[in-house]
Amino acid sequence: MSVRAQTLLWVAQRASAAVLALCVMVHLATMIYAIRGGLSAAEILSRTRGSVGWLVFYTVFVIAVTVHAPIGLRSVLLEWGRWRGASRDIFLLGLAMLLAWLGMRAVLGVFL
Amino acid sequence: MRSDSTLRVRVWRGGATGAFQPFEVPRHASQTVLDVVTHIQRALDPTLAYRFACRVGMCGSCAMTVNGVPRWTCRTHVDKVYKDALEIAPLRNLPVIRDLVTDMREFFDKWAKAKGSFEGGRTRRDGFAVVSSENKKRKEVDAAIECIGCAVCYSACDVVAANPDYLGPAALNRAWTLVRDERDVKGLDRLRAIAGDAGCHSCHTHMSCTEHCPKQLSPTAGIAGLKRAVFSSVLRGNL
Numbered sequence: 250m251s252v253r254a255q256t257l258l259w260v261a262q263r264a265s266a267a268v269l270a271l272c273v274m275v276h277l278a279t280m281i282y283a284i285r286g287g288l289s290a291a292e293i294l295s296r297t298r299g300s301v302g303w304l305v306f307y308t309v310f311v312i313a314v315t316v317h318a319p320i321g322l323r324s325v326l327l328e329w330g331r332w333r334g335a336s337r338d339i340f341l342l343g344l345a346m347l348l349a350w351l352g353m354r355a356v357l358g359v360f361l
Numbered sequence: 362m363r364s365d366s367t368l369r370v371r372v373w374r375g376g377a378t379g380a381f382q383p384f385e386v387p388r389h390a391s392q393t394v395l396d397v398v399t400h401i402q403r404a405l406d407p408t409l410a411y412r413f414a415c416r417v418g419m420c421g422s423c424a425m426t427v428n429g430v431p432r433w434t435c436r437t438h439v440d441k442v443y444k445d446a447l448e449i450a451p452l453r454n455l456p457v458i459r460d461l462v463t464d465m466r467e468f469f470d471k472w473a474k475a476k477g478s479f480e481g482g483r484t485r486r487d488g489f490a491v492v493s494s495e496n497k498k499r500k501e502v503d504a505a506i507e508c509i510g511c512a513v514c515y516s517a518c519d520v521v522a523a524n525p526d527y528l529g530p531a532a533l534n535r536a537w538t539l540v541r542d543e544r545d546v547k548g549l550d551r552l553r554a555i556a557g558d559a560g561c562h563s564c565h566t567h568m569s570c571t572e573h574c575p576k577q578l579s580p581t582a583g584i585a586g587l588k589r590a591v592f593s594s595v596l597r598g599n600l
Binding site: 252253255259324327328329 | 553563591
């Protein structure tokens with residue numbers, strides 16, 4: 250992988266971390282606010298079904314996780330597992346796709 | 362008989378494998394850890410291998426691990442670090458040649474890999490480059506330039522321990538002083554050399570280098586500066 254690509258991965262991880270910091274705060278604050286009177290699946294679905302705002306918010310959240318986690322794991326695998334090279338990056342690409350699929354499945358599950 | 366006037370010292374003997382050997386050394390006022398090692402070698406066991414030169418904190422030869430912490434031994438007073446005993450070992454993250462002597466080749470080879478030598482664009486027929494001491498870049502260079510190459514930071518760095526390809530704080534700090542040197546003409550080549558998985562982007566900002574640098578430099582700040590410089594070059598399409 251070129252130095253330029255490695256640098257862009259680093260930038261993407263920092264940028265996605267900034268997005269995640271905001272998303273996690275909004276997510277936690279909303280949860281704390283929403284469960285004051287108890288929590289039920291019906292109550293959650295009544296807020297999220299058909300809500301384009303929450304769809305966009307959690308889609309951004311999933312994209313940020315998809316970008317952030319595999320890049321971080323890339324360093325962990327190198328430093329703790331001495332795994333480097335194309336095989337590691339292909340594995341992480343697969344992991345990113347898995348995260349995106351699982352995440353968007355959950356997001357669409359409460360939107361549709 | 363052991364008393365307050367006697368130091369209990371354990372010194373690493375061997376190479377990558379070995380063991381600590383106990384010694385008892387007379388205690389003196391203003392005694393440094395290097396004085397202790399020298400006493401052992403001259404009075405107790407002449408086979409002890411260690412390295413030193415200037416004894417005044419200029420040459421960077423005498424760094425060792427003292428009670429688990431990398432230090433320059435010539436400027437480390439025993440009073441400051443002695444508790445129940447003094448454990449003296451070679452620097453971490455470098456191959457041990459024998460006893461307290463490490464092989465520094467890898468450390469200095471990484472300075473070369475980081476393009477740590479100045480490349481000017483002027484000839485002997487040009488005048489002197491005038492760089493004001495008030496210049497912002499020059500001030501950043503001044504803050505980082507006093508490195509003595511002792512490898513204390515390299516020994517303290519957990520990223521070096523985890524990723525042997527990592528250039529390390531000293532080489533990156535050196536590269537930073539050249540990136541900010543207005544007279545240097547190899548800036549882009551140097552940025553290419555120090556970016557990526559083996560370079561500045563692997564730094565986790567643990568700041569062990571800054572914590573332990575005997576010259577109170579901050580390689581962490583220089584590495585952060587390199588990250589900004591590389592990003593800026595990528596945005597401009599130069600990298």
